Amino acid sequence: xxxxxxxxxxxxxxxxxxxxxxxxxxxxxxxxxxxxxxxxxxxxxxxxxxxxxxxxxxxxxxxxxxxxxxxxxxxxxxxxxxxxxxxxxxxxxxxxxxxxxxxxxxxxxxxxxxxxxxxxxxxxxxxxxxxxxxxxxxxxxxxxxxxxxxxxxxxxxxxxxxxxxxxxxxxxxxxxxxxxxxxxxxxxxxxxxxxxxxxxxxxxxxxxxxxxxxxxxxxxxxxxxxxxxxxxxxxxxxxxxxxxxxxxxxxxxxx
Ligand code: SAH
Numbered sequence: 014x015x016x017x018x019x020x021x022x023x024x025x026x027x028x029x030x031x032x033x034x035x036x037x038x039x040x041x042x043x044x045x046x047x048x049x050x051x052x053x054x055x056x057x058x059x060x061x062x063x064x065x066x067x068x069x070x071x072x073x074x075x076x077x078x079x080x081x082x083x084x085x086x087x088x089x090x091x092x093x094x095x096x097x098x099x100x101x102x103x104x105x106x107x108x109x110x111x112x113x114x115x116x117x118x119x120x121x122x123x124x125x126x127x128x129x130x131x132x133x134x135x136x137x138x139x140x141x142x143x144x145x146x147x148x149x150x151x152x153x154x155x156x157x158x159x160x161x162x163x164x165x166x167x168x169x170x171x172x173x174x175x176x177x178x179x180x181x182x183x184x185x186x187x188x189x190x191x192x193x194x195x196x197x198x199x200x201x202x203x204x205x206x207x208x209x210x211x212x213x214x215x216x217x218x219x220x221x222x223x224x225x226x227x228x229x230x231x232x233x234x235x236x237x238x239x240x241x242x243x244x245x246x247x248x249x250x251x252x253x254x255x256x257x258x259x260x261x262x263x264x265x266x267x268x
Contacts, residue, residue, distance in 0.1 A: 021236075022236070022240065023089075025227070025236065025237065025240045026089075027089055027091050027092070028223075028227055029220060029223045029224055029227060029240075029244075030066070030067075030092075030220070030223070031067065031091050031092060031095060032223060033067070033216075033219050033220060033223060034067075034069050034215075034219070035066065035067075035069035035070070035132075035133075035215060035216060036066035036067065036069070036092070036133070037066070037132060037133025037134070037160075037216060037260075038133060038160075038207055038211045038212040038215065038216045038259075038260050039069065039070060039132050039133060039160065039207060039211050039215060039216070039260070040207070040208070040210070040211045040215050041073050043160075043205075043207050043208070043211060043262060044070045044073045044074065044132070045073065045077060046205065046262075047158045047203070047205075047262045047264055048073075048074060048077060048078070048158070050156075050158075050202045050203040050264045051128055051156045051158065051202075051264070053127070053154070054078045054079065054081055054127060054128065055079060055080065055081065056079060056080035056081055057081065058078070058080075058081035058082070058127040058128065059081060059082050059084070059125060059126045059127055059128075060074065060078070060081060060082065060083045060084070060126065060127060060128040060129075060130065061083075061084045061085075061086065061121070061126050061128070061129050061130070061150070062074070062083060062084070062085045062086070062130040062131065062132075063086050063116040063129065063130070063131040063134060063135075063143075063147070064086070064087060064088075064116055064131050064132075064133065064134020064135070064137065065085030065086060065087050065092070065093075065096060065111065065134075066087060066092050066096070066133075066134075067092050067095040067096050067099060068085055068095070068096040068099045068100065068109075068111065069132075070130065070132050071083055071085045071096070071100075071109060071111075071130070072099055072100065072103055072105065072109070074130060075100075075103075075105050075108065075109045076103070076105070080108065081108065081127070082108050082109075082110075083108060083109045083110070084110055084111075084112060085109070085110070085111040085112070086111075086112050086113075086114045086115075086116060086119075087111065087113065087114075088113070088114070088115055088116075089113075090113045092111075093111040093112065093113050094111075096111035097110070097111045116131070116134065116135075116137070116138060116143070116147075117138045117142070117143075117146060119146075119147075119150060121150055123149050123150060124149070124150065124151065124152050124153070125150060125152070126150050126151050126152065126155055127151075127152055127155045127156070128151075128155060128156045128157075128158070129147050129150065129151055129155070129156070129157045129158075129159075130157075130158050130159070131143070131147075131157075131158075131159045131160070132159070132160045133160055133260065134159075135159045135160075135161050136161055136162055136182040136183075137181075137182075139183065140159075140161045140185060140190055140193060141193045141197065143159070144157065144159070144193065144194055144197040144199070144265075145197045145198075148197055148198050148199070148267060151267045152267070153267055153268075154266060154267060155266070155267045156202070156264065156265065156266055156267070157194075157199060157263075157264070157265045157266075157267070158262065158263070158264045158265075159262070159263055160207065160260040160261065160262050160263075161185075161190060161260065161261060161263060162177065162182060162184050162258060162259070162260055162261075163184055163185060163186065163187050163190055163206075163258065163259070163260070163261040164184050164185065164186045164187070164257065164258050165186075165187070165206070165256065165257055165258060165259060166186075166256070166257050167186065168257060169184075169257070170254050170257055172250060172254070173250055173254050173257060173258055176246070176247065176250055184258060187204060187261055190261070190263060191204065191263070194263055194265045198267060198268055199265030199266060199267055199268065200265060200266045200268055201263075201264075201265055202264040202265055202266050203262070203264040204261060204262065204263055204264070205261070205262050206259050206260070206261050206262075207259060207260040207261070207262065209255060209259075211260065212251055212255070212259070212260075213251075213252075217248045217251070220244065221244075221245075221248070224240075224241045224244060227241075228241055
């Protein structure tokens with residue numbers, strides 16, 4: 014008799030997100046707005062998208078810069094498989110390539126990139142650690158563009174703080190993050206918050222639909238039920254407290 018497969022949280026995360034256009038809050042408009050602050054890219058430029066998921070922003074970047082190579086890196090092989098299929102679908106496979114790897118253990122030559130991009134992922138390793146570590150891989154005058162969950166106000170609702178801390182993320186204020194960015198060796202180029210629809214229409218709505226399908230596929234499964242409950246709570250928190258926190262785009266230039 015086969016043993017019953019235990020559903021792991023990571024499997025659930027992948028199953029929920031692999032079919033979505035983006036695996037976190039964001040939008041094509043916000044990606045293009047952030048890209049508009051980056052100059053000097055040409056056909057020899059090298060771009061890296063860390064925590065690239067299935068390529069929601071890498072493909073937008075690739076289609077909107079003249080040329081150059083884009084490497085997407087993600088820890089989940091299933092996302093990279095879809096990333097590479099998406100690149101192929103858009104006929105970008107010659108210059109857009111997805112690799113499996115961890116953004117805190119890069120195996121590239123130092124000072125080799127003109128732009129490091131990362132949406133909705135840097136908080137996995139920490140804003141400060143990420144910016145400091147990735148700085149090593151940028152050429153001088155290279156750009157970094159990341160989104161990070163940030164406090165909009167000095168007031169920090171305890172419920173929100175508790176949720177993010179449990180998820181292993183520490184939210185900073187925008188002012189604090191700007192100072193972290195400057196101390197990590199970048200000149201601040203631009204900062205702007207993501208709009209509410211980046212979270213709701215572009216992320217929570219498709220994610221909730223995917224979760225509904227997963228619940229139907231795995232009936233009476235406690236792990237699935239708890240996962241979906243947590244996810245619903247995240248949506249409720251955001252709807253209740255979104256004036257206090259959200260994702261913010263930080264664009265910096267390596268000094
Ligand atoms: N940038 C994508 C995905 C954001 S979700 C988008 O905006 O749509 C966060 C991503 O970071 C996930 O794809 C997750 O697999 C990836 N990730 C988490 N920890 C990672 C790590 N240590 N190294 C590389 N990728 C990681």
